[in-house]
Amino acid sequence: MALKGNLRDFSVTQLLNLINLARKTGTLTIEGPTEAAWVSFQDGKLIYAQVGNEDGTLTGILLRGGLISGRQARAIKTHASDKDDKSLGLLLINAGYLVQQDILASIRQYFRDIIYKLFTWGEGFFRFDAGVLPPEGRITIRLNLENIIIEGSRRMREWERLRDEVPNLDMALDFVERPGANIRDVNLNVEEWKVVSYVNPKNTITQIAKANVMSELEIRRVVYGLLQAGLVEIVRPDGMPLPAQVKQIKPIDIEQKESLVNRLIQRIRSL
Amino acid sequence: MQTVKMVVTGPFNAGKTAFIQSVSEIDVVSTERKISSAEERIKETTTVAMDFGRITVDEDLVLYLFGTPGQKRFDFMWEILSEGMLGFIVIIDSSRPETFREAKSILETFRAYAPTPYVVAANKQDISDAWEVDDLRIALRIDRNIKFLPCVASDKESVKAVLLELLYSILEEMKEKEEIDK
Numbered sequence: 001m002a003l004k005g006n007l008r009d010f011s012v013t014q015l016l017n018l019i020n021l022a023r024k025t026g027t028l029t030i031e032g033p034t035e036a037a038w039v040s041f042q043d044g045k046l047i048y049a050q051v052g053n054e055d056g057t058l059t060g061i062l063l064r065g066g067l068i069s070g071r072q073a074r075a076i077k078t079h080a081s082d083k084d085d086k087s088l089g090l091l092l093i094n095a096g097y098l099v100q101q102d103i104l105a106s107i108r109q110y111f112r113d114i115i116y117k118l119f120t121w122g123e124g125f126f127r128f129d130a131g132v133l134p135p136e137g138r139i140t141i142r143l144n145l146e147n148i149i150i151e152g153s154r155r156m157r158e159w160e161r162l163r164d165e166v167p168n169l170d171m172a173l174d175f176v177e178r179p180g181a182n183i184r185d186v187n188l189n190v191e192e193w194k195v196v197s198y199v200n201p202k203n204t205i206t207q208i209a210k211a212n213v214m215s216e217l218e219i220r221r222v223v224y225g226l227l228q229a230g231l232v233e234i235v236r237p238d239g240m241p242l243p244a245q246v247k248q249i250k251p252i253d254i255e256q257k258e259s260l261v262n263r264l265i266q267r268i269r270s271l
Numbered sequence: 272m273q274t275v276k277m278v279v280t281g282p283f284n285a286g287k288t289a290f291i292q293s294v295s296e297i298d299v300v301s302t303e304r305k306i307s308s309a310e311e312r313i314k315e316t317t318t319v320a321m322d323f324g325r326i327t328v329d330e331d332l333v334l335y336l337f338g339t340p341g342q343k344r345f346d347f348m349w350e351i352l353s354e355g356m357l358g359f360i361v362i363i364d365s366s367r368p369e370t371f372r373e374a375k376s377i378l379e380t381f382r383a384y385a386p387t388p389y390v391v392a393a394n395k396q397d398i399s400d401a402w403e404v405d406d407l408r409i410a411l412r413i414d415r416n417i418k419f420l421p422c423v424a425s426d427k428e429s430v431k432a433v434l435l436e437l438l439y440s441i442l443e444e445m446k447e448k449e450e451i452d453k
Contacts, residue, residue: 002400002401003402003406004400005369006368006369008369009368009372010369010371018409018410022405022406254445254448254449254452260273260332261357261438261442263329263332264332265438265439266328267326267327267328268294268326268434268438271294271326271431
């Protein structure tokens with residue numbers, strides 16, 4: 001079934017979070033304000049990215065990364081135009097021009113930069129095509145999305161958005177129980193670690209901010225990043241009374257209530 | 272005569288009225304009005320106060336289904352409708368991601384009104400633009416312990432399944448409380 005919509009309603013951060021948590025494989029196409037982007041994933045990991053008319057070939061990536069000069073790039077295009085990226089990469093390594101680590105680091109940075117650019121797109125149609133992978137011959141890598149999401153979130157500083165996402169600082173935080181998730185594998189900055197150390201349903205977000213001498217904006221930024229990475233969730237603080245307007249159901253005898261619910265079940269089954 | 276109440280809530284045009292109509296034994300007492308706002312003119316009319324459906328269980332017991340108004344400006348009705356409810360159902364239009372944020376907000380509001388069991392129904396699963404339930408659960412950050420059910424509000428069997436799951440949740444919660452009390 002469809003996984004499509006508009007970034008105005010479902011942001012890039014939310015999309016990446018969804019792809020990560022659902023461990024999706026496929027290609028996300030986003031038609032942004034001025035150009036389109038294609039980002040591929042395997043089992044929820046980023047493996048490939050391409051944006052607009054940018055030269056996303058290995059030659060283009062190495063040139064952008066400063067590993068080769070413009071003259072060298074032109075020479076490669078002239079003499080090795082028949083080679084795909086994988087073959088070209090092997091050729092450059094075997095010829096002793098570059099080492100594998102530098103090539104991979106350059107590709108990683110290129111893909112990351114594309115994703116960070118996508119974070120700034122507030123509007124645009126997106127579509128996720130399950131099972132669709134990048135063209136053969138392109139070099140793919142595997143990048144954890146958690147760190148990218150956190151960094152992308154750091155770059156999203158719009159106060160309004162943050163306030164929408166974390167509307168009530170009197171709530172508390174708790175760690176999300178998710179199989180395979182380990183907070184030690186995630187790169188957190190100092191501010192985030194400070195907040196993480198206070199994550200406990202007993203502490204409200206306001207108390208955490210006070211303990212770390214953080215402003216409302218700063219704490220919202222950090223909590224937003226942790227939420228989007230799926231590391232924590234907002235919970236009602238321990239012992240926090242229900243809002244004053246709550247009307248509790250009048251207590252009735254438990255057996256009577258059970259019988260009532262069972263009668264309802266029988267009736268609805270018979271509809 | 273004893274009456275019990277369940278609330279059906281969710282964003283504008285999520286399918287709350289259709290949901291109640293599918294199982295109500297009476298014509299739904301609907302307080303619909305022509306839509307005035309241009310941006311909300313997806314359909315001709317909308318519920319401005321509440322929908323009201325009924326299922327007679329036996330001569331001593333009646334279940335009422337109340338549908339909340341979908342438009343935000345009528346949210347003052349929500350608290351009144353939530354009073355004394357046995358549980359509630361949050362209906363989501365699976366094909367309109369622009370309503371997901373509001374759906375989550377409505378869910379949190381009702382949770383705050385009363386700590387009763389609830390289920391989430393992913394409506395319009397019969398149309399091609401519908402998001403999958405698993406994706407919706409992640410998108411709306413709904414806890415794994417909460418039942419998130421595929422639904423087609425115009426289909427009686429589908430609606431019955433959602434109501435039954437809510438009732439099972441209510442029973443489960445009662446049994447858990449019983450265990451704690453022992």
